[in-house]
Amino acid sequence: MTAFRLDIRRAASLAETAKALADVLPAYAHVFPADTAAPILVKPNLNANMNALTGNTTDLRLLCALLGHLRDAGYSDVTVGEGTNSGFYRNKIGVIGRLMVDKAAARFGCPVVDLNHVPGKPVAFENGVTAMVAAPVADAALVINLPKLKTHFEAGMSVCLKNLMGCLVGQENKKKTHQSLAANIVNLNLAVRPGLHIVDALIAMEGLGPTRGTPLRLDTLIFGENPYLIDLACARMAGFPPEKVRPLAEARRRGLVTPEMDAFCDGLSLPLLAGRPLAPPVAGRIASFIHSPARQKYFLAVRNTALFRYLAGTDWFGALLFKTGLRQDVFCREEMxxxxxxxxxxxxxxxxxxxxxxxxxxxxxxxxxxxxxxxxxxxxxxxxxxxxxxxxxxxxxxxxxxxxxxxxxxxxxxxxxxx
CATH class of the missing domain: 3.30.70 (Alpha-Beta Plaits)
Structure with a gap:
C-alpha cells in the first residue's frame, strides 16, 4: 500500500495554532525550499467579505501563525495571494482589505497580491479551452494552500481542490472553470500543485455554503501534501458522501483517488462532529433547478450576456438573485x-x-x-x-x-x- 500522511491537530487560539504549526511542519521540511530567499506564495480562501467567523474565509489566526512561522524560519520572500470571487471583483470591492488580510500580512513584512490583477500563464481546461493562472502562483518555489473547510452548493464541499480557483486571473478566467466545473478544478490542481495544504477547520461551515451556511466551531487544522487524499479525508470525517463532492468524484474517475486512499481514510478516528454529519448544501428550489449539472450550462450562457451583467449590477435585481438563492453574496459598497x-x-x-x-x-x-x-x-x-x-x-x-x-x-x- 502507498504510504500516505495526514496530520490532524486541535487548536483554539493563536498560541495553539502556532504550536500546532511548530509541532507538525518539521515533518514536511522536504517541501520547503532550501534557499530561504526563494519565493513562497500563501494562498488563503478569501471568497467574500464575510470573515472567518462565519465559516466562509481563512482565519486570520492561521494566516498570522503561518506567516510568523515562515518569518522565524528565515524565509524572506513570502507573498499572500488570492483572487477573490467574480462578484466582488466585478463590483470593485476590495475583499482583501475588508478582511484585514493586508494589515495581517504587513505585520510580518509580507506583500499581498490580488491575483485578479496580475499577468497570467496558460493552463489547459476541458474542450480545448485555455485559462490563465496567476504568474506569482506559477512562479513560486512553494505554494501553501490554506483552504477553508465548508460545504459548497455547486461543488458539494470546498476544501483543497476548490480553493485553487482563486489562483485564476480575473473574472473571465474564473468563468471558464464553470464550463466544466469539476473537471476544470482537477485540471487546475494538476497544473498548480501546491506543495503543502493546511485546512482551516477552526471554524467550518455546513449547509448552504460557501457564503450562506452555518458556522461550526471545530478547532481543527488538517495538514498534508496530497489534495485528493485530504479532500477525501475531510469528506469522510465530516460524514459527507465523497461521491457528492464533484471535483473529488472527477478525480476518482481519473484514478487520482485510489482504493488505497479509501483504505487509509477508513482508519481515521476523528469524526469532526462526533458522529454527526455536516448538513448538506441544500439550495432553494429555483437555485437547485438551475444549478443542476444538466442545466447549468444554459444558465451560464444567460449569465454571460451583456444584459444579465447589467441587471446583476443593479441593487433591485441583485436582491432578487439573493432571495432566490441564485446569488449567495450581498455586494455592499459602503466601507466600514x-x-x-x-x-x-x-x-x-x-x-x-x-x-x-x-x-x-x-x-x-x-x-x-x-x-x-x-x-x-x-x-x-x-x-x-x-x-x-x-x-x-x-x-x-x-x-x-x-x-x-x-x-x-x-x-x-x-x-x-x-x-
Missing part, C-alpha cells in the same frame, strides 16, 4: 469605519473568548482600555464573538452590517467549544 471599541466592565465576565479569537494574541479588554494597540488589526473578531456583548463598536458599520444581520447571533455562540 471603526473608530474604536469600548468595554463595558459590568457586562464582561472575563470568559476569555475575545482573547482566544484575537489573531494578534492580544487582550481586547486592554486594547479597548488603551484606546488601541499597534498590533490590533481591526478585524473585530473580539467584538463579534463576545457572548455578552461587552464590547461596543464605535464608527460606521458599512458592509459589516450585512454580516451582523445574517450571523450575529450565530457567531456569538462560537465561544462554546464543541458546539
Amino acid at each position: 469605519r471603526c473608530d474604536g471599541l469600548t468595554l463595558d466592565r459590568a457586562a464582561c465576565d472575563d470568559c476569555g473568548v475575545c482573547r482566544d479569537f484575537c489573531p494578534s494574541g492580544l487582550d481586547p479588554a486592554d486594547v479597548a482600555a488603551m484606546g488601541g494597540h499597534p498590533d490590533c488589526l481591526g478585524c473585530l473578531y473580539c467584538f463579534l464573538t463576545c457572548p455578552r456583548k461587552a464590547l461596543a463598536f464605535h464608527g460606521e458599520q458599512g458592509f459589516l452590517a450585512e454580516q451582523l444581520r445574517q450571523y450575529d447571533a450565530l457567531v456569538r455562540t462560537l465561544g462554546r467549544p464543541g458546539r
Whole structure:
C-alpha cells in the first residue's frame, strides 16, 4: 500500500495554532525550499467579505501563525495571494482589505497580491479551452494552500481542490472553470500543485455554503501534501458522501483517488462532529433547478450576456438573485469605519473568548482600555464573538452590517467549544 500522511491537530487560539504549526511542519521540511530567499506564495480562501467567523474565509489566526512561522524560519520572500470571487471583483470591492488580510500580512513584512490583477500563464481546461493562472502562483518555489473547510452548493464541499480557483486571473478566467466545473478544478490542481495544504477547520461551515451556511466551531487544522487524499479525508470525517463532492468524484474517475486512499481514510478516528454529519448544501428550489449539472450550462450562457451583467449590477435585481438563492453574496459598497471599541466592565465576565479569537494574541479588554494597540488589526473578531456583548463598536458599520444581520447571533455562540 502507498504510504500516505495526514496530520490532524486541535487548536483554539493563536498560541495553539502556532504550536500546532511548530509541532507538525518539521515533518514536511522536504517541501520547503532550501534557499530561504526563494519565493513562497500563501494562498488563503478569501471568497467574500464575510470573515472567518462565519465559516466562509481563512482565519486570520492561521494566516498570522503561518506567516510568523515562515518569518522565524528565515524565509524572506513570502507573498499572500488570492483572487477573490467574480462578484466582488466585478463590483470593485476590495475583499482583501475588508478582511484585514493586508494589515495581517504587513505585520510580518509580507506583500499581498490580488491575483485578479496580475499577468497570467496558460493552463489547459476541458474542450480545448485555455485559462490563465496567476504568474506569482506559477512562479513560486512553494505554494501553501490554506483552504477553508465548508460545504459548497455547486461543488458539494470546498476544501483543497476548490480553493485553487482563486489562483485564476480575473473574472473571465474564473468563468471558464464553470464550463466544466469539476473537471476544470482537477485540471487546475494538476497544473498548480501546491506543495503543502493546511485546512482551516477552526471554524467550518455546513449547509448552504460557501457564503450562506452555518458556522461550526471545530478547532481543527488538517495538514498534508496530497489534495485528493485530504479532500477525501475531510469528506469522510465530516460524514459527507465523497461521491457528492464533484471535483473529488472527477478525480476518482481519473484514478487520482485510489482504493488505497479509501483504505487509509477508513482508519481515521476523528469524526469532526462526533458522529454527526455536516448538513448538506441544500439550495432553494429555483437555485437547485438551475444549478443542476444538466442545466447549468444554459444558465451560464444567460449569465454571460451583456444584459444579465447589467441587471446583476443593479441593487433591485441583485436582491432578487439573493432571495432566490441564485446569488449567495450581498455586494455592499459602503466601507466600514471603526473608530474604536469600548468595554463595558459590568457586562464582561472575563470568559476569555475575545482573547482566544484575537489573531494578534492580544487582550481586547486592554486594547479597548488603551484606546488601541499597534498590533490590533481591526478585524473585530473580539467584538463579534463576545457572548455578552461587552464590547461596543464605535464608527460606521458599512458592509459589516450585512454580516451582523445574517450571523450575529450565530457567531456569538462560537465561544462554546464543541458546539
